[in-house]
Amino acid sequence: MSERNYTTVNPCIMCQPIGSVMAFKGIEDSMVLLHGSQGCSTYMRLHLAHHFREPVDIGSSSLSEKGAVYGGSENLKKGLKNLILRYNPKVIGVSTTCLAETIGDDISRIISEFREEEGIGAERIIIPVPTPSYEESHNSGYIKAVEAIVKTFTMDESKKAIFNNKLNVVLSENISPEDTRELKHVFDSIVGHNSYILLPDISETFDAPMTGELHKIQPGGTTHADIADMKNSAATIGLGITNDNKAVNYLEQTFDIPSQNLPLPIGLEYTDRVLAALSNISGAEIPDEFQKERGRLIDAMVDSHKYVYGTKVAIYGDPNNVLGMLSLALENGMHPILVVASSKSPRFAEQAMERVKQVKPDCDVTILEDVDFDTFNDAVKKAKPQMLIGNSNGKYIAKEMNIPLIRFGFPIHDRVGAQRILTLGYKGAMRMLDRITNTILEVEDTELAAKWSEPESYVPLGESGFHSAEA
Amino acid sequence: MPDTTSVVDTLDERKPYIELKQANKSGELACDNTSIAGAMSQRACVYSGARVALNPVTDAVHLVHGPIGCASYTWDIRGSLSSDKETFRTSFSTDMKELDVVFGGEKKLSKSIDELVELYNPPVIFVYSTCIVGIIGDDLQAICKEATERTGIPVIPVQSEGFKGTKSDGYKAACHALMQLIGTKEPEITSEYRINILGDYNVAGDVWLVKPLFEKMGIQVITSMTGDATADSISKAHGAQLNLVQCSGSMTYLAKWMKKEYGIPFTKVSYFGIEDLSIALRSTAEFFGSEEMMNIAEEIIEQETNRIMPEIQEIRSRLEGKTAAIYMGGAAKALTLIKGFRELGMETVIIGTQTGKRDDYKQISYQVKDGTVIVDDANALELADLLVRQKADLMVAGVKERFLAFKLGVAFCDFNHDRVIEFEGYDGFLNFARELDTTVNSPVWRYVGSKIGDSCTGKNGAEETTDSTAKAGTIKKIDGDNNMQKINPITLQQEPVA
Numbered sequence: 001m002s003e004r005n006y007t008t009v010n011p012c013i014m015c016q017p018i019g020s021v022m023a024f025k026g027i028e029d030s031m032v033l034l035h036g037s038q039g040c041s042t043y044m045r046l047h048l049a050h051h052f053r054e055p056v057d058i059g060s061s062s063l064s065e066k067g068a069v070y071g072g073s074e075n076l077k078k079g080l081k082n083l084i085l086r087y088n089p090k091v092i093g094v095s096t097t098c099l100a101e102t103i104g105d106d107i108s109r110i111i112s113e114f115r116e117e118e119g120i121g122a123e124r125i126i127i128p129v130p131t132p133s134y135e136e137s138h139n140s141g142y143i144k145a146v147e148a149i150v151k152t153f154t155m156d157e158s159k160k161a162i163f164n165n166k167l168n169v170v171l172s173e174n175i176s177p178e179d180t181r182e183l184k185h186v187f188d189s190i191v192g193h194n195s196y197i198l199l200p201d202i203s204e205t206f207d208a209p210m211t212g213e214l215h216k217i218q219p220g221g222t223t224h225a226d227i228a229d230m231k232n233s234a235a236t237i238g239l240g241i242t243n244d245n246k247a248v249n250y251l252e253q254t255f256d257i258p259s260q261n262l263p264l265p266i267g268l269e270y271t272d273r274v275l276a277a278l279s280n281i282s283g284a285e286i287p288d289e290f291q292k293e294r295g296r297l298i299d300a301m302v303d304s305h306k307y308v309y310g311t312k313v314a315i316y317g318d319p320n321n322v323l324g325m326l327s328l329a330l331e332n333g334m335h336p337i338l339v340v341a342s343s344k345s346p347r348f349a350e351q352a353m354e355r356v357k358q359v360k361p362d363c364d365v366t367i368l369e370d371v372d373f374d375t376f377n378d379a380v381k382k383a384k385p386q387m388l389i390g391n392s393n394g395k396y397i398a399k400e401m402n403i404p405l406i407r408f409g410f411p412i413h414d415r416v417g418a419q420r421i422l423t424l425g426y427k428g429a430m431r432m433l434d435r436i437t438n439t440i441l442e443v444e445d446t447e448l449a450a451k452w453s454e455p456e457s458y459v460p461l462g463e464s465g466f467h468s469a470e471a
Numbered sequence: 472m473p474d475t476t477s478v479v480d481t482l483d484e485r486k487p488y489i490e491l492k493q494a495n496k497s498g499e500l501a502c503d504n505t506s507i508a509g510a511m512s513q514r515a516c517v518y519s520g521a522r523v524a525l526n527p528v529t530d531a532v533h534l535v536h537g538p539i540g541c542a543s544y545t546w547d548i549r550g551s552l553s554s555d556k557e558t559f560r561t562s563f564s565t566d567m568k569e570l571d572v573v574f575g576g577e578k579k580l581s582k583s584i585d586e587l588v589e590l591y592n593p594p595v596i597f598v599y600s601t602c603i604v605g606i607i608g609d610d611l612q613a614i615c616k617e618a619t620e621r622t623g624i625p626v627i628p629v630q631s632e633g634f635k636g637t638k639s640d641g642y643k644a645a646c647h648a649l650m651q652l653i654g655t656k657e658p659e660i661t662s663e664y665r666i667n668i669l670g671d672y673n674v675a676g677d678v679w680l681v682k683p684l685f686e687k688m689g690i691q692v693i694t695s696m697t698g699d700a701t702a703d704s705i706s707k708a709h710g711a712q713l714n715l716v717q718c719s720g721s722m723t724y725l726a727k728w729m730k731k732e733y734g735i736p737f738t739k740v741s742y743f744g745i746e747d748l749s750i751a752l753r754s755t756a757e758f759f760g761s762e763e764m765m766n767i768a769e770e771i772i773e774q775e776t777n778r779i780m781p782e783i784q785e786i787r788s789r790l791e792g793k794t795a796a797i798y799m800g801g802a803a804k805a806l807t808l809i810k811g812f813r814e815l816g817m818e819t820v821i822i823g824t825q826t827g828k829r830d831d832y833k834q835i836s837y838q839v840k841d842g843t844v845i846v847d848d849a850n851a852l853e854l855a856d857l858l859v860r861q862k863a864d865l866m867v868a869g870v871k872e873r874f875l876a877f878k879l880g881v882a883f884c885d886f887n888h889d890r891v892i893e894f895e896g897y898d899g900f901l902n903f904a905r906e907l908d909t910t911v912n913s914p915v916w917r918y919v920g921s922k923i924g925d926s927c928t929g930k931n932g933a934e935e936t937t938d939s940t941a942k943a944g945t946i947k948k949i950d951g952d953n954n955m956q957k958i959n960p961i962t963l964q965q966e967p968v969a
Binding site for chain 2: 004005006007008009010011013014015017018033036037038039040042043044045046047049050053054055056057058059060061062063064065067068075076078079080081082083085086087097098099102103132133134135137208210211212213214215216374393
């Protein structure tokens with residue numbers, strides 16, 4: 001629109017609790033209970049069901065007026081009790097909403113009272129996470145929940161520390177189940193199947209195979225033993241570099257575990273970095289399989305380079321995903337003119353600019369963060385990209401400007417297969433590049449077809465064509 | 472107290488909300504209460520009720536006063552279509568931050584309203600309050616009143632704090648907002664017969680298949696609330712002589728108010744299914760007492776029914792004998808669906824709603840056969856359990872229930888916001904029948920629960936051609952292994968092969 005100071009128009013971000021839900025869904029045998037009114041849990045269930053196309057159960061303390069006035073302790077306890085009765089989870093994440101935070105409920109205290117009153121034993125773990133919706137975004141909610149999970153599981157001093165010589169891998173950004181599976185394959189192949197602990201792991205819980213059975217809680221997720229064992233590991237890798245990975249910091253500060261934060265392995269170089277780090281840390285050779293895969297990726301890049309070169313692209317979404325996609329675009333000679341992170345991250349802009357300087361210093365790029373879609377749309381209109389890469393909410397501007405949208409990130413609610421989109425690793429880069437290239441070819445085909453129908457007026461692609469785009 | 476012993480395993484507190492319809496036994500179903508904490512209700516909140524009922528007003532600015540989540544999850548939430556402006560699809564929020572919570576959001580809201588007036592110049596602004604606004608006590612009424620005086624544009628507060636009741640209370644809040652507009656402009660009268668369509672949200676363009684039928688009967692439709700409504704048409708709604716209420720849960724309150732305020736009577740109707748649609752047209756003509764109108768109505772009913780019947784019959788032959796589960800937000804839709812299913816040869820075996828009232832459930836109870844389960848504010852586990860126990864072939868509900876049904880190998884039809892095809896009117900019913908045919912008779916279900924090699928040994932796949940045999944091989948189970956209250960795993964009994 002134009003200058004706005006007070007209104008957010010079409011939000012790019014979601015609130016903190018949904019981020020915490022995504023983290024908890026990557027833990028074995030866990031449920032989440034949102035302390036707030038009924039709507040919060042229902043909206044998040046709806047949102048996640050749309051994206052993952054799976055049943056998503058999230059409890060609610062269903063706060064009513066009485067609870068809001070006199071405190072929500074009674075409702076929270078009842079909610080926990082009923083959740084345990086019906087789902088019997090080993091782990092319950094209790095995330096607050098803006099309502100619970102504002103009425104000032106002390107959820108840690110209420111949980112302790114509940115444990116005592118109901119005689120809940122140590123075998124059932126309840127993890128409080130304060131996630132007021134009026135602070136930050138879903139990304140920070142995710143990071144906070146992952147930290148709370150690690151803290152809770154590693155807190156038990158009585159368990160003797162036994163060095164396990166494993167590698168911790170802590171995600172600071174939500175990635176797709178397919179991406180998670182690919183990551184696990186990479187780690188399995190390089191550091192070994194039982195030599196690393198990946199947290200959180202949504203590969204099964206948000207993409208369960210169809211068996212005819214409906215599980216109350218989807219099997220899968222990082223095991224409890226593994227999370228508890230993270231304090232005994234040899235090293236930690238944090239994936240995602242735009243924000244602080246609180247769990248990684250905690251493990252380093254508390255248990256002296258050396259750590260390294262790396263970008264999400266999206267595109268050739270970022271994947272190289274992660275694989276090289278793995279090889280360094282574990283001392284293992286990178287298997288030939290990945291050298292071959294990398295070679296195939298380069299082959300694909302060569303195949304595609306003439307089609308994608310100079311294509312003006314706008315990339316938007318969650319910060320680490322966007323940074324990775326920016327890197328992939330740059331490596332392939334594309335021209336990322338607009339790079340937008342939905343939320344504010346301490347190092348997003350700096351990292352993005354550094355990557356641009358490394359590969360394409362003359363690239364005229366606009367980097368934005370913490371903006372709504374209205375601002376993003378304005379920027380798109382000004383920058384006139386030929387392609388958008390990001391989540392479903394970019395469809396409005398893509399339609400208006402008649403440019404293709406490559407769907408990637410969260411949420412994708414208007415197409416099937418969000419849970420199966422592969423972006424990570426060499427394989428993911430190949431898939432992504434193929435999608436991008438084929439989209440360009442598709443557009444050209446359609447444009448050329450229109451021109452072929454009038455042979456007289458046939459001219460090579462002009463301004464609107466992909467090839468002629470100014471780098 | 473309804474007999475629930477044999478119905479479903481659930482929390483004791485939930486048992487009065489579930490009833491098995493039995494001959495000579497009429498229990499009073501508990502309903503119209505707030506959801507039980509931790510029971511995993513499929514319901515949303517007061518704000519959600521207000522938002523879905525009011526959001527389809529196409530040229531309004533819908534401003535959500537609260538933290539970002541509430542606006543984020545309800546962005547373009549209804550599949551309502553507009554014949555003109557698309558302002559309603561845009562999500563506006565004051566995006567309250569910590570400081571707003573501490574110092575109050577009133578100033579930000581006022582400035583936000585001014586900003587939106589300047590940028591959009593809308594005919595009306597609806598300001599929704601969220602949980603947090605109710606807690607910190609921002610005076611929405613006063614801010615809106617001042618803003619109206621300052622800007623000259625009606626700025627209407629919608630008191631929809633999420634925790635202050637149920638979704639039904641949200642509908643009421645939406646009705647209160649509409650009341651502020653009604654009667655503020657005089658309609659241009661083009662016919663001596665005038666109606667309002669209430670409780671239709673023009674999902675996928677439903678209203679566009681219904682309105683022309685009334686117009687053919689010589690009736691002027693002043694407004695349809697709120698599907699494809701504009702601020703202008705709503706403000707003239709008092710010019711009607713009759714209100715037709717479809718979604719009774721959301722709009723009866725408004726209809727009653729219009730009767731009291733303007734003396735406009737209302738009738739409850741449905742535009743879904745051949746029978747209910749005919750009743751809607753006939754009763755409207757009867758109300759106006761015009762013989763000419765009655766003749767046109769009969770003509771429409773005959774011609775249209777004859778037009779769609781051959782295909783309906785053909786589809787019916789493939790659906791005959793199948794069983795359906797209904798879980799709807801409102802009771803009116805649930806009721807009309809029972810009839811719709813019957814017209815397609817299907818019987819309802821589970822019926823539930825999120826917001827049904829005592830009378831609604833009585834009506835439902837009259838309509839369904841013995842052995843049908845009636846449930847209020849069902850949760851995910853109950854629904855899953857019921858789908859298996861009642862052997863439903865199909866479920867009609869919304870997105871949250873879709874994947875639950877799919878995982879159990881049950882066909883599914885979306886009759887909620889997500890729908891992209893019309894289900895009302897004659898062509899809408901045809902669409903509905905086609906959709907059921909598509910999902911119930913898809914061969915995918917025969918593969919659910921199968922293993923590698925099954926297709927070679929004839930356990931599923933090409934050898935089996937009828938659906939009953941296809942489903943028979945399927946194991947449907949809700950996992951209850953790690954439950955504290957031991958619930959036996961539920962296995963669908965082998966159906967006799969015809």
